[in-house]
Amino acid sequence: MTSDPEFKSDFLRLMQTRGYIHQITHPADLDAACLAGPIVAYIGFDATASSLHVGHLFSIMTLRRLQQSGHKPIVLMGGGTTKVGDPTDKDQQRPLLTDAQIQGNIDSIKTVFQRFLTFGDGPTDAVMVNNAEWLESFGYLQFLRDYGVHFTINRMLSFDSVKTRLDREQPMTFLEFNYMLMQSVDFLELERRYGCVLQMGGSDQWGNIVNGVELIRRVDQKPAFGLTTPLLSTASGQKMGKSVGGAVWLNADMRSPYDYWQFWRNTEDADVGRFMRLFTDLSLDEIARLEALEGAQINEAKKVLANAATSLLHGEEAAQAAEAAAVAAFEQGQLSTDLPSFEIPRGELEAGVVLAALAADAGLAASRGEARRLAQGGGLRVNDQAETDANRTLDASDLIDGVVKLAAGKKKIVLVRPV
């Protein structure tokens, strides 16, 4: 929408050249504000799961770019709003989470941000805030009188998040209908507490963000801006975030650095350059050189991408270990101790384990039945030998160098280790 190429501020220039911008509410004014000095901007994250996934990485990187250009990022954890549930992009009401679940999720999510942002008390240091701080203390009447007056139902009904739900003939509760009010109040609250002037988010958040911008301009007569990032999908049109092995979680205990590295390594050719611009700090010159590679050579670029992206999240050491494991497994056909492993009591293995059960337990299949089907289709391998009979039992005689190598397909590999 905004393709204004004449940005003068470092921040918007950086955002534009690396492909982060979809829409901006008042581009020229925002540009001027960024030029005038450090601004404060925020993105909200809901605490519906115990880890963020690759889809959120887009937003996290946006905050990183903000800080890199000398501005102050706020990470807003939706401790309060999660209790309501964002109806955007959902055709059904989400199950309501308990306080304890929400707090647990927040604690777990927190750790990831520290890898991408520098937190502290300095003028451009990042801060993390929980909107439960203010949302929980509102009385119903007070909330309605202070903020309800500034929203018309007519307007609210016209927003996509509401419209799609109605179009799909799905119920939308009053609770969810209030979500956009709460998000607007968040922005206002951050403006008052931290002088925050910009809210960013995915393009699906446009409606919610615009509401907040208007609320601030109306109530406090202060400038406020919104910026959205494009919807992230792969070049072949698929929604990004899922891959071999399910959702790409950012927390290491839910998705190993090895798997994370693999996720980036498996990027489609056409996406390599774009992803490097978005998800790594590689220089634009370097990226231009790498994405120009053709044919099989582009695999080198994919490795650079995987290393850079994994380094950001899990550290350089983990990235190198993942690469080494991958090179050993794929290019040399060797085992590496860095491959994901699954531990099994030694006695159990010596007594004999049914392959289907082991494959399911080790996470290669969702159930024994699935493991059987996988085997029948020729996708299950034991020590690199395709095994069509998932009912056979494995025992100590299957150990090679102390482990059994199980693989589902070419990319999901687990070393079964007796302990």
Next chain:
RNA sequence: GGGGGAAUGUCCCGAGUGGCAAAGGGGGCGGACUGUAAAUCCGCUGGCGUACGCCUUCGUAGGUUCGAGUCCUACUUCCCCCA
């Protein structure tokens, strides 16, 4: 307030004469081909069991029937028409 329609495999869309674990897509997973890519082709896609099999599924709750996604009743939500 009255009348008519709709809800299906817990990822999505969507067929379904009373015998159905339920057509067909999409998506996902696996195989072949390749470069750990894309495109294409093939297979699989509720759980448990080695297996004849057992269990759980068609908005919710009851009922009729040897047997119900399919018929009846009530309820929930949505759409359309009349007031």
